[in-house]
Amino acid sequence: MQSIDHHFLDDYACRNALRGIDTRIKLILGLGAILIAISADTPYAPLFIAIILSIVTVFCAEIPARLYLTLLLIPASFALMSVIVILFLTGGGVPILTIPLPWLTFTATDVAALNAFLILSRAIGGTCGLLFIALTTPMIELFSILRSLRLPDEFIDLAMLLYRSIFVIIGEAVAIYNAQVMRNGYSSFRKGIIAISMLSSSLFIRAWDRGEELMTAMDLRCYDGKFEILEPKASLTIYHILPVFLFLSLAGILAFLPLPFPPL
Template identity: 35%
Template sequence: MRIMNISVDYYAHNNSLRESSTGFKMSLCIITMIISVISPTPLIPAIVAVLMTLTILFVADIPASYYLRFAAVPAGFGLLTLVLMTLFFGVNPAATIMGLRVYSDGLQTGLLVFSRIMGGFSCLAFLALTTPVNEIFHELGRLGVPPALTEIALLMYRSIFVFIEEASVMYHAQDTRLGYSGLRNSYRSLGLLAGNLFIRSWLRGETVYRSMESRCYTGSMPSLRKQSMGFRGMAMIILFDGLLVTGLLFTSGVWL
């Protein structure tokens, strides 16, 4: 968990689209995700998933091995949903496999849900892996979200890393002292970790806050990057999402 979270933040600051406009990336993500979610067939969400994945891998230069691990959890839930809907939700049985009925309408619904999950996830993954969180919150502030809400959200996000770091340090300290050498010791060590983690995290949070105050923190964290989307970015979004909407209209009755 610690490696995954730090990797997301690391790649958000170190990718080939890092200098692109935050407004452009957010607009592309949100509009494309909406198109993917409202699609009545799985074709357009599948195309979105493929195109956004290719963009993440070959345009943003995110390593394929990391992205596959990053996408494994939603893909697993999507496949589980597909299987359950195919076997247990439907009224038109199409075949029997190992004593289980396969429903054709359940299969269609499962494919639609799975494609929407992967299409929406690929859009969110594109934003998460190419844009730092503080820039996303700054852009939300420009869109009219109350500053207090964005600042609280940003502080909560940063506190997550303090929490994870404290848990990791305590776990490794217990592990080097054979705290997890047996079942009984494991339960005891886990209880001690859970009991002390809140206090340690609270103290670390206070230390971080005092450090911020000593650096003239006044309740806001301004972003140094204020790039506008520009005409080129707007034209790319209109062209890309316009083609998707056109495909949505012409493939409303097409199923994979």
């Protein structure tokens, strides 16, 4: 189905091969990688992070490589537009490319090109860190981490109920959408607007009814303002900590070493 993006990464996260490893160490790896990638002054560390984390995600966590590549392309349109702006806006150095237009001239310089490349590499490194967390850590396991961070109980309960509701609602959205497509609901732009509004409003009303039913169900089970979570017991072992520590220190060293950029 093309109109609703319901290939949730969470589905893959629940089946990945690194599921048994302690959530904390996976979070430290992913978040640490993101932090190092965005604070690096040269593209070496972000690219190193991107390569290693892609290998880990595809081979160790056994995420299909084709899926991983399509996921990397999701933010590509944003990246492309923004990097082009940066390329032509920032300056310094020697012009390497000039595009004359009737009303103004775009000029890209070598410094700007290096700058744009650095920003792009940070974004790729960061995205690989994000995808690592998204594809190896199911949301369920993150809830217990949120609890231990002492976030308000109402907030965590809201997050859990919201998580649950998404799957209920998206199923109904797909069913309604398919029914609309079969009746030529999206055959013209005008019809499309009307169809999508009808879809959204009936979805909202159904979701609301579900919420009220859920409330009754929760009352029957003596809900008192806090969901208890059973925390899976995974133990931290040195075999997990050591490689993560090594990887992060290597990336950190790469990021803060005064390496020459560009290399020549």
